[in-house]
Amino acid sequence: MDLHIPISLQPFINQKTISENTTGMTGARIIESDDIIIKIEQYHHESKREIETLRFLQEKVPVPTLIDYLVENNTSYIVMSKLRGKMAFEKPYISNPDALIKHLAEAIKRLWTIDIKSCPIQNRIQDKLIYAKHLIDTNQIHREEIDYSWLKNDNIKSVEELYEWLLVNQPEEDLVFTHGDFCLPNVLFTENQLVGYIDLGRAGVADRYQDIALCARSLSYNLSVKLNDQIIMKFLQEFKIPIKWDKIMYYIILDELF
Incomplete structure (x- = not known):
């Protein structure tokens, strides 16, 4: 898998089996383990909105838990919990x-x-x-x-x-x-x-x-x-x-x- 994960985010996937989920049409790359999702895409206003939304919706309705977030070289990396369903x-x-x-x-x-x-x-x-x-x-x-x-x-x-x-x-x-x-x-x-x-x-x-x-x-x-x-x-x-x-x-x- 041709994949760059910033050094600060690598501990989230070290020693874990990861795969890429290609379902959907968002244009983002979705990297997942058994309990973590990393959403990778070019940074734009929807990336920022997703962070704001995850924070706003916590404890209101079921959404992934935001774990970490990073923008590097105009690329957005959102680390969140994986919903099982x-x-x-x-x-x-x-x-x-x-x-x-x-x-x-x-x-x-x-x-x-x-x-x-x-x-x-x-x-x-x-x-x-x-x-x-x-x-x-x-x-x-x-x-x-x-x-x-x-x-x-x-x-x-x-x-x-x-x-x-x-x-x-x-x-x-x-x-x-x-x-x-x-x-x-x-x-x-x-x-x-x-x-x-x-x-x-x-x-x-x-x-x-x-x-x-x-x-x-x-x-x-x-x-x-x-x-x-x-x-x-x-x-x-x-x-x-x-x-x-x-x-x-x-x-x-x-x-x-x-």
């Missing part, structure tokens, strides 16, 4: 969609119980659009990976046009604490009990549909069904709030820039 797209969970959607909905609603009055971490639409503009202006967007089909608008064919559409069509926000990237690999369960949330670099105060939308999209992908499939509708009904398709589509489209 299975990701939501793994068996037996994905094999029982009716049970899975209930577990996922409960995990999202549990985040809503966090008091946001004292939360210093904001990830509202305006925050996301400011960062998206930075990514566009500095040519950090993977333009070839953007799926414009979500828009159902053939007139929008560039990142700049997509950004302008998002700017003009911002929905009103109903604020809660959100994971920010609530897809099936980022929530862990064991024996139908929530073990915890991982990959928290996009967490913060945002509209409650931020997590609902991305979880619905992730379910659609992992179950190989359309977004309006019956199982997705049953998932949306678990929240017992009006189903707002305009918000669902807005947050899915917004996520294309990240």
Whole structure:
């Protein structure tokens, strides 16, 4: 394994068997032992946000324990405890969609119980659009990976046009604490009990549909069904709030820039 670990962090993995976990799409390298995770990635604002979030969420909801943190040569190293559980797209969970959607909905609603009055971490639409503009202006967007089909608008064919559409069509926000990237690999369960949330670099105060939308999209992908499939509708009904398709589509489209 071609791997550089700073000298000050090496005691965490010395004399331990380590491996690289390649699950997920964060772009980070995940090095793990039986009890430790080291997340390695180019330092950017999501690295800083993940540290802030891990600290803020301790004893509020189950998340990894932050053990150490270092930035070296513009590379972020986050050392945290390893949560023991299975990701939501793994068996037996994905094999029982009716049970899975209930577990996922409960995990999202549990985040809503966090008091946001004292939360210093904001990830509202305006925050996301400011960062998206930075990514566009500095040519950090993977333009070839953007799926414009979500828009159902053939007139929008560039990142700049997509950004302008998002700017003009911002929905009103109903604020809660959100994971920010609530897809099936980022929530862990064991024996139908929530073990915890991982990959928290996009967490913060945002509209409650931020997590609902991305979880619905992730379910659609992992179950190989359309977004309006019956199982997705049953998932949306678990929240017992009006189903707002305009918000669902807005947050899915917004996520294309990240």
